[in-house]
Amino acid sequence: MATFKSNKSIGLDLKNAIMTGVSYMLPFIIAGAVLMGIARIGASMYGIENIWDASHSESANNLIRIFHDFDGFGGLALSLMLPIVAGYIAFAIANRPGLAPGMIGGILAGSLGTGFLGALVAGLIAGYIVKFLAEKVKLPRALASAGPIFILPVGGTLLTCIIMMYIIGDPLSMMNKGLEAWLLSMSGTNKVLLAAVIGGMVGFDLGGPVNKAAVTTAMALLASGIYDPNTAAQVAIIIPPIGLGLATLIWKHRFPASLQEAGKASTLMGLIGVSEGAIPFALANPKIILINVLGSATGAAMAVGLGAVNKAPISGFYGWLAVENWFIYIISIAVGSLIITLGSLLFFKVDENNDDKKKEMVKTESKTFSVTR
Incomplete structure (x- = not known):
């Protein structure tokens, strides 16, 4: 019975952490999508369907250049999706010291090609590593204040990146690419x-x-x-x-x-x-x-x-x-x-x-x- 309660508690913690990350991520996505929507709807009035193309930055029409910039602003907001969701998943588990390791792990997840799934995993890894370090690393009273701002973020970031890069990055990337290939092969x-x-x-x-x-x-x-x-x-x-x-x-x-x-x-x-x-x-x-x-x-x-x-x-x-x-x-x-x-x-x-x-x-x-x- 005790094991059941423990498993249920862990499942609830995981769910709450993921939902926290998603809730912090949504404003960035909404802001980015709405800005890109404004840009693309405006550009469509001029018969332009690829307003994101760099050539439009040199357009003689001021409005077309503005729409191109708006699309870029939106893309910039959307590019924060992976680090934000990973960072705030870690934040939900380990509080403020988990934020930097989670965000950096999310950026690494994107560069490794693991996508959104990799960012979720990076956030969970970062959060639990920082939480473990906070519980196990005991510092002298004179150095206690250095833990949350130095030891936990640095140690958490290093360990998260090592695990993502050398242990689970490739399997997650292969899984992601296999799923992508299967879905891209679908038609009709x-x-x-x-x-x-x-x-x-x-x-x-x-x-x-x-x-x-x-x-x-x-x-x-x-x-x-x-x-x-x-x-x-x-x-x-x-x-x-x-x-x-x-x-x-x-x-x-x-x-x-x-x-x-x-x-x-x-x-x-x-x-x-x-x-x-x-x-x-x-x-x-x-x-x-x-x-x-x-x-x-x-x-x-x-x-x-x-x-x-x-x-x-x-x-x-x-x-x-x-x-x-x-x-x-x-x-x-x-x-x-x-x-x-x-x-x-x-x-x-x-x-x-x-x-x-x-x-x-x-x-x-x-x-x-x-x-x-």
Whole structure:
């Protein structure tokens, strides 16, 4: 029993550390993606589809040069993705002394070709090494202040880099490249099938382990320039909360008061990219999970199959216009959401959710009785 608790605690620590790293990383990604979106949408008005090309820095048109610079600013922000996520994973485990080893390990992970997966591993290694050193290295009182600012960052960085460079860097790189090669070899039906599987996984447990596995894999491949899994995941994330939120607006009488309120929040959470807005509906009627999976898988497969490309891990509306073939992307979200909205009719019935009507009837009868008396 003690071992079980220990394993559960370690698993929770790992999850919290990774989520901390991802949460600190997201502002950089959002800033970068939005700036690049502005640049590319602006450049498209001039018929330019490769505003990132260095030749545009010499354009005679001032606006084109500005758009080129904006795209560069966005790229600079996105380039911080790996060191930031690794650094703050280490920070979550070992506090401030873990920050430098984690960030440096994240940069090394990028240069070794291990991608996002390598950055996650580098952050965990750095964090636990620094934590171990902090517990085991005992300094004289006169030198105690040197530990957090000298010994722990230097020792942690050196050991992290040695492990990444000489022990796990090559295996992680080979794994990453093998996965890349397999996915790049996919085309046509296989690509659509992959998108459907990722979309279904994302819609299954709404932020749970299956969802996280799909999203983490998509983000790992994103850092390597493979965008289809990320496109599928980001489309699928927002379909259930939007679809169920719309259902409570269109067929209000089918839902109890509690879910009507949850529907308002669900729609908003969907628009900003939070799938957990649909959880109250799954708890109220777990059968809706089947519809969530179907809607998410359909929307994801449609987006990828018709050529939409999302190059940033952003599912909220503020990133939609930065997507290539953004109109198809939005239509795919709408189709997947509509499937869930209509599918909710199968599981949320008027007879099962008639609380509001009953309350109104009681009030009416009470007023009638008072007047009669």
